[in-house]
Structure formats: structure tokens, C-alpha cells
Amino acid sequence: MALTMKDIAKMVGVSESTVSRAINGQPGVGQKTREKILTLVKEYQYQPNVLAQGLASQKTHTLGLLLPDITDPYFTQVVKGIEERASELGYHLILANTGGSREKEISYLTLFTQNRCDGIIFVGGSLAEEEILKLGLNKYPLVLVNKLLEELALPTLLLDHQQGAQMAGDHLIQLGHQSIGLVIGILDELTNFQLYEGYQEALNKADLTFDPNLVVEVENSRTGGYNGLLHLLELDNPPTAIFAAGDYLAVGVVEAIKTGGYLIPEELAVIGYGDTMVTEIIHPSLTTIKLPWKALGEGAVNQLMKAIEGNVEDPFIILLPEVIRRQST
Amino acid sequence: MALTMKDIAKMVGVSESTVSRAINGQPGVGQKTREKILTLVKEYQYQPNVLAQGLASQKTHTLGLLLPDITDPYFTQVVKGIEERASELGYHLILANTGGSREKEISYLTLFTQNRCDGIIFVGGSLAEEEILKLGLNKYPLVLVNKLLEELALPTLLLDHQQGAQMAGDHLIQLGHQSIGLVIGILDELTNFQLYEGYQEALNKADLTFDPNLVVEVENSRTGGYNGLLHLLELDNPPTAIFAAGDYLAVGVVEAIKTGGYLIPEELAVIGYGDTMVTEIIHPSLTTIKLPWKALGEGAVNQLMKAIEGNVEDPFIILLPEVIRRQST
DNA sequence: CTTTTTTACGCAACCGCTTGCGTATCTTGC
DNA sequence: GCAAGATACGCAAGCGGTTGCGTAAAAAAG
Numbered sequence: 010m011a012l013t014m015k016d017i018a019k020m021v022g023v024s025e026s027t028v029s030r031a032i033n034g035q036p037g038v039g040q041k042t043r044e045k046i047l048t049l050v051k052e053y054q055y056q057p058n059v060l061a062q063g064l065a066s067q068k069t070h071t072l073g074l075l076l077p078d079i080t081d082p083y084f085t086q087v088v089k090g091i092e093e094r095a096s097e098l099g100y101h102l103i104l105a106n107t108g109g110s111r112e113k114e115i116s117y118l119t120l121f122t123q124n125r126c127d128g129i130i131f132v133g134g135s136l137a138e139e140e141i142l143k144l145g146l147n148k149y150p151l152v153l154v155n156k157l158l159e160e161l162a163l164p165t166l167l168l169d170h171q172q173g174a175q176m177a178g179d180h181l182i183q184l185g186h187q188s189i190g191l192v193i194g195i196l197d198e199l200t201n202f203q204l205y206e207g208y209q210e211a212l213n214k215a216d217l218t219f220d221p222n223l224v225v226e227v228e229n230s231r232t233g234g235y236n237g238l239l240h241l242l243e244l245d246n247p248p249t250a251i252f253a254a255g256d257y258l259a260v261g262v263v264e265a266i267k268t269g270g271y272l273i274p275e276e277l278a279v280i281g282y283g284d285t286m287v288t289e290i291i292h293p294s295l296t297t298i299k300l301p302w303k304a305l306g307e308g309a310v311n312q313l314m315k316a317i318e319g320n321v322e323d324p325f326i327i328l329l330p331e332v333i334r335r336q337s338t
Numbered sequence: 339m340a341l342t343m344k345d346i347a348k349m350v351g352v353s354e355s356t357v358s359r360a361i362n363g364q365p366g367v368g369q370k371t372r373e374k375i376l377t378l379v380k381e382y383q384y385q386p387n388v389l390a391q392g393l394a395s396q397k398t399h400t401l402g403l404l405l406p407d408i409t410d411p412y413f414t415q416v417v418k419g420i421e422e423r424a425s426e427l428g429y430h431l432i433l434a435n436t437g438g439s440r441e442k443e444i445s446y447l448t449l450f451t452q453n454r455c456d457g458i459i460f461v462g463g464s465l466a467e468e469e470i471l472k473l474g475l476n477k478y479p480l481v482l483v484n485k486l487l488e489e490l491a492l493p494t495l496l497l498d499h500q501q502g503a504q505m506a507g508d509h510l511i512q513l514g515h516q517s518i519g520l521v522i523g524i525l526d527e528l529t530n531f532q533l534y535e536g537y538q539e540a541l542n543k544a545d546l547t548f549d550p551n552l553v554v555e556v557e558n559s560r561t562g563g564y565n566g567l568l569h570l571l572e573l574d575n576p577p578t579a580i581f582a583a584g585d586y587l588a589v590g591v592v593e594a595i596k597t598g599g600y601l602i603p604e605e606l607a608v609i610g611y612g613d614t615m616v617t618e619i620i621h622p623s624l625t626t627i628k629l630p631w632k633a634l635g636e637g638a639v640n641q642l643m644k645a646i647e648g649n650v651e652d653p654f655i656i657l658l659p660e661v662i663r664r665q666s667t
Numbered sequence: 668c669t670t671t672t673t674t675a676c677g678c679a680a681c682c683g684c685t686t687g688c689g690t691a692t693c694t695t696g697c
Numbered sequence: 698g699c700a701a702g703a704t705a706c707g708c709a710a711g712c713g714g715t716t717g718c719g720t721a722a723a724a725a726a727g
Contacts, residue, residue: 061713
């Protein structure tokens with residue numbers, strides 16, 4: 010059995026309260042006593058029982074992390090950011106992989122709120138407003154990442170996809186392109202729609218006219234990208250550059266271009282979106298928009314800390330992407 | 339404040355002990371009382387305080403998960419397997435991303451053993467025997483995944499890389515190849531050495547002579563693979579098939595072959611190792627050896643459960659890979 | 668050297684749940 | 698209808714810490 014505070018107290022010849030105060034750096038302990046206690050603590054490698062601590066102090070120094078899929082490469086970056094920041098602040102993480110199932114989300118959430126965690130970070134996921142309310146989570150320290158519940162004023166961290174698309178457009182325009190094709194997933198999805206808007210905005214700013222024919226809406230996959238590009242090549246005036254609004258789309262696009270025998274970027278430039286690992290693996294390597302997923306995670310922890318302390322100044326934080334230039338433009 | 343057991347007890351008009359027993363399905367509670375309690379519990383959504391429970395019962399129903407890098411796509415599969423199985427069994431996970439730093443490993447391990455977790459799963463990582471011993475972990479419920487500490491008889495789960503390489507070799511041999519090149523990372527690394535042995539074994543079994551010239555040892559990366567293949571092409575009798583002992587190596591190899599103007603798989607077949615996502619993204623898609631990472635995670639939890647109960651029958655479990663045939667062979 | 672203020676420390680209640688043991692109540696058998 | 702055994706339940710002592718409050722001792726003030 011591990012050492013308890015009582016043991017330390019007995020060895021030093023003081024009460025448990027004094028030991029507790031000494032360890033936690035609280036006032037009310039004499040210089041010499043404190044040193045004696047701390048020395049013993051070091052020597053015997055005493056570590057307080059976190060459960061007892063949590064029970065007594067109502068603080069667990071643990072954060073609940075809820076996400077739909079831990080194998081998603083974007084989310085792992087978020088997790089890494091969260092873990093690093095949390096660890097710096099002396100917090101630990103309980104991991105809940107929900108697989109997107111509402112049932113699992115609810116079950117984990119109730120567990121988390123049941124005196125297990127000081128706060129919760131909710132990445133993606135499908136839970137809606139009503140359910141959050143029903144669980145009484147709206148006034149629990151909870152931060153949403155990459156997920157917007159408009160009616161709840163919960164602290165939220167998002168990526169500015171609109172801006173990201175605009176940066177992609179700007180990049181191509183700066184390189185002299187006047188006719189830019191957009192290969193994109195279905196616009197019903199919010200992210201895609203935001204990208205679509207950003208694309209338009211970039212054209213507007215540069216006084217280029219928007220041509221709906223240059224936009225192809227496809228399934229967000231490699232084959233989607235492939236077919237999308239073939240479609241664009243059939244136009245009377247095919248574009249000189251493509252914004253493929255997703256890296257997998259971009260891979261398909263690049264493949265289609267190469268199959269068609271065109272040169273990248275000389276005859277057709279391509280920019281992707283997302284900066285997954287595939288962008289460096291294909292040839293030519295892909296210029297893309299890098300999304301600050303890890304920073305999103307770090308920011309989430311910072312926000313959560315504020316939520317725990319009860320003073321979130323600015324509930325909405327929106328992070329900006331960045332252009333990573335490689336060989337395809 | 340959440341409901342406590344005392345509240346429930348008061349409502350039903352019994353003592354806390356009875357409530358406790360009713361909830362935990364223990365004997366010593368009358369049929370009617372039990373029902374009354376359970377109804378109230380449902381109605382008010384009472385959930386016991388896990389900290390108090392853990393403190394009193396010395397069981398936390400929590401597992402510690404230690405791994406070097408959560409963004410590694412192999413590890414995430416392991417994590418997924420662990421999470422699913424643990425969740426099935428009513429266990430939760432504390433996540434420790436150590437970045438491979440010993441300091442963090444030790445700090446997390448001591449935390450875990452400090453009444454926080456019922457057991458630990460240690461994936462990869464750099465900690466050596468002595469340190470495990472020093473932490474008194476050799477008799478703590480601990481399972482190693484993808485990491486071998488020979489002198490400690492800790493329950494361990496490994497992948498049979500030797501067998502995997504043999505399967506790769508067999509596959510190529512069955513397709514009629516007699517001269518098989520091996521592009522591999524440095525042989526000092528255990529995994530690579532095992533792959534190397536498996537390759538030889540496959541040749542032996544088929545009565546093919548082993549030619550050291552066909553083996554190139556390179557850095558485990560895309561460029562490593564690229565250069566490795568160029569080297570093989572310079573031989574007087576270049577091989578007709580390549581086993582690239584890693585998917586990234588394989589990507590480089592494929593690139594080099596395509597640059598050289600050869601056809602895959604007609605003139606040169608390629609098989610990779612690992613089945614990361616890249617294998618489906620490159621063209622032609624890569625035949626590869628799939629490693630059962632997720633199963634490794636599930637198995638780890640099963641072993642850990644046995645370790646917690648104190649009866650591990652067979653401490654060493656070795657899982658077999660599988661050939662995934664695609665276009666490159 | 669006394670009086671007042673400050674500091675150092677102990678006491679004990681509490682956090683919410685578990686569990687061994689004792690007793691009142693209920694069955695069962697004769 | 699009563700002794701003996703089984704059953705249902707309560708009591709109270711933990712589990713290992715934290716913390717408000719009271720007091721004795723030390724330091725500062727007069």
C-alpha cells in the first residue's frame with residue numbers, strides 16, 4: 010500500500026492538516042516544518058491520492074475530451090494540442106471516442122459531469138442544443154471545438170474556412186491566374202459552403218467575374234476530384250488554376266491532370282485545402298491551405314480554463330489558416 | 339449540486355447502505371425496497387460520484403494509456419481498439435501523450451499508479467527495464483504493446499513482423515517472381531531486422547538463393563525509397579519485384595519506378611508494408627501488408643483485465659499480419 | 668516586562684460512497 | 698405457537714485527503 014498523508018504526518022510529528030498545507034504551498038506552516046515535510050515527501054516519493062483530493066476539494070484536475078473519431082488525422086492534431094496544453098497546466102485527459110453515436114456521447118457526457126471532470130472539451134460530434142440543455146451542460150464548463158451551436162452562448166473555437174478559401178484564391182490570383190476552377194464537396198455541408206463563399210469573395214476583391222460553370226460540386230473523395238476535373242476540362246474555356254477544396258479532392262484532381270497529359274503547375278496550377286500528409290506524398294507536392302488544428306486544441310484548453318474559473322471574456326474564437334506553398338502552383 | 343446517495347436514501351426512507359447495495363446489485367435488500375430505490379434512481383438520474391466510489395472501493399474503473407505520439411496513424415488505430423473494448427467493459431481511459439520523453443513517461447506512470455487507474459497500457463515508448471522496476475511497476479497491472487522488455491515477464495502484445503515479411507515474399511513468389519529486391523530501413527532497428535529475416539525465410543522456403551546485392555538499407559522515408567530503387571536498377575540483373583518494407587518507402591519506390599518509365603506491376607511489382615492511407619492514394623494503388631493494430635489494442639485491454647484479476651495465462655501474444663492485394667502486384 | 672498582534676499548528680467535520688457486523692423482523696419447521 | 702434459521706436493514710468506521718476555526722506560542726509593540 011502506498012504512503013498516505015497520515016504516515017508523513019506521523020514521521021514528522023505534526024498533524025495531517027499541516028502536511029496538507031505544506032504540500033499545497035499554503036500559508037500557516039513554519040519555515041522549518043515545511044522543509045522537513047517536503048524533504049520527507051521527496052525522500053519517500055509520496056504522492057497524494059488524487060481521488061481523495063478530488064473528493065475533498067471538488068477539483069479533479071481532469072478534463073473530459075469527447076470526439077467522434079480518434080483516427081481522424083485532423084482530430085489527432087487537436088488532441089495533441091489539447092494534451093500538451095493541459096499537461097502544462099497540470100490537467101489530465103479522459104478520452105471518449107464516440108464514433109459519432111449520440112448514445113455514447115450522452116453516456117460519456119453524464120459520466121464527465123458526474124464529479125469526474127472539471128470541464129469538457131467537445132470536438133465535432135452530433136449532439137444538438139436541446140440535449141445539451143437537458144443535461145444541464147449549458148452552465149457547465151464546456152468548450153466546443155469545430156462545432157457551432159448557435160443558440161447556446163457556449164465558448165466555441167472554429168476555423169475560418171471562408172478566410173481560408175479566400176487565401177487560396179488570393180494566392181492563385183497573385184500568381185496571375187484569371188480563371189480559377191473550384192472543385193468542392195456538396196455545398197449543403199457548412200464547411201463547404203463557407204469555402205464556396207470565400208472563393209467568391211476572393212474573385213470579387215480582384216474584380217474577376219464569378220462564373221458558375223467553373224464550380225463543380227462533387228463527392229469529397231479522390232474519385233470525386235478526378236471526375237470534377239474532367240468536367241472542367243470539357244469547358245470551352247477551361248480554367249488555368251484549380252482550387253480543390255479538400256486534400257483528397259486535390260489528389261484526384263492532380264491525378265486527372267497528369268492522366269490528361271498536362272503539366273503542373275505550368276499548364277494548370279492546383280491548390281488543396283487541409284494539409285494532410287498526402288500533400289507531401291503525391292507528385293508534384295501540393296500547395297495547400299494549412300489549418301491550425303493543433304492551435305485549436307491549445308486554444309480550447311485555454312478557454313476551458315477560463316470557463317472553469319467562470320470568466321470567459323470572448324466566447325468565440327476563430328483561427329486563421331495559412332498558405333503552404335509547394336510545387337503545384 | 340448533484341444528488342447524492344444520502345438524498346436518495348432520505349427519499350426512500352432507508353439508510354445509505356441499503357441504497358448502495360441496491361444500486362450495486364448486492365444481496366441483502368428486499369424486493370420491494372430495491373425496486374423503489376431503482377425507480378427513484380432512474381427518475382432523478384442519480385449517478386454515483388465516481389471519486390467517492392473509487393476511494394471507498396479502491397477501484398476506479400479507469401485505465402491509463404501511455405503512448406509516444408497520438409498523431410501517429412498506427413497508434414490511433416491501437417487507441418481506437420483500446421477505447422472500444424474498454425468502453426464495452428465499463429472502463430474509461432486516461433490519455434497520456436508522452437512525445438517519447440522519459441520524463442513525461444515517468445511522471446505519468448507515477449500518476450497512474452497513484453490510485454488513479456486500475457491498470458496501465460503502455461504503447462511503444464522508451465522506458466527501460468530498470469525504470470519500470472524502480473517504479474515498482476513489475477507487479478502492477480501493466481500491459482506492453484508493441485514493445486518488448488525481455489527481462490520482465492510482463493504481459494506483452496506484439497506484431498509478427500517476421501511473418502509479415504514472409505507473407506510479402508510468399509505473395510511475390512507465388513506471382514512467379516524469382517528475383518526480389520528489398521528496400522528497407524536501417525537494420526539496427528528491431529522491426530526492420532525482423533522484416534529482413536522474414537524476407538530471407540521466404541526465399542529459403544521457395545529454394546531461391548539469397549542475394550545480398552538485392553538488399554538496400556536506406557533511411558525510412560519517401561526519398562529513402564526513391565534512392566534505394568535507383569540503386570537496385572543499376573544492378574546487372576535488376577529484380578522483377580520489390581518488397582518495400584514500409585509504406586513510405588514504397589511510395590518513394592513507386593515514384594522512382596514511374597520516373598524511370600517502367601510499368602507497375604508488369605515490369606516491376608511492388609509490395610509495401612503497413613497499410614497506411616497513402617497506399618490507396620498513390621497510383622497505382624499499393625499492395626501491402628496490413629497490420630492488425632486495432633486488434634492489438636483490443637487484445638491489450640483483454641490482457642489487462644486478466645492482469646487486474648491477477649491471472650494472466652499467456653503473457654505473450656503475437657498477432658499476424660495480412661496481405662492486402664491492390665494494383666501494384 | 669506586559670499587552671497586543673501575528674504566526675504556527677491541531678481539531679474535527681466533511682467530501683460521498685462501501686462494507687463488516689449486529690439486530691430486529693420474517694420465515695420455516697415441528 | 699415457539700425455537701431456530703434466514704433475511705432485511707441500519708450503524709458506524711473507514712477510504713485519504715481539505716479546510717474553517719480555535720488556541721498556544723512567537724514576534725512586535727508599548
